[in-house]
Amino acid sequence: MAEEKEAAEAVVADLHKKITEAFDVFDHESNKTVDVREIGTIIRSLGCCPSEGELHDLLAEVEEEEPTGFIRFERFLPLMTKVLLERRYRPAPEDVLLRAFEVLDKQKRGYLTKEDLTKYMTLEGEPFTQDEMEEMMSAAVDPDKNLVLYKEYVSMLLVEDH
Secondary structure (H helix, E strand, O other): OHHHHHHHHHHHHHHHHHHHHHHHHHOOOOOOEEEHHHHHHHHHHOOOOOOHHHHHHHHHHHOOOOOOOEEEHHHHHHHHHHHHHOOOOOOOOHHHHHHHHHHHOOOOOOOEEHHHHHHHHHHOOOOOOHHHHHHHHHHHEEOOOOEEOHHHHHHHHOOOOO
């Protein structure tokens, strides 16, 4: 029983360390607060992939009663620890990502054009912003072929599961 408790405490301590390190990157004033607009980036850097709606719900849990535009570490740490322990917002597995691209690639060519991908990502579902599209394209587009070779891109998207 004691060994299980020690193992659980070690897992939590490791998560606290990872969360603290991720938070500190954006704590520019070193005052244990970050801009509310950075929380999505912090959460995603920890291997979670919440939708915008889920991210909004998380923010509602950690924001002050009277929103200040900043999130305090002391409120973020317990919530993020719980999220990670529960393995919430896991990224899509490789086979699901590949199938999604294959559905878009109606001619089964193994690639999408930048224009096609932009159209799908900005007009369907939860649309990407211009900034999100630029960031995605910088990683997704093969510079030599000027195409999105999605099998290669999917392998870049995979998050190591620790």
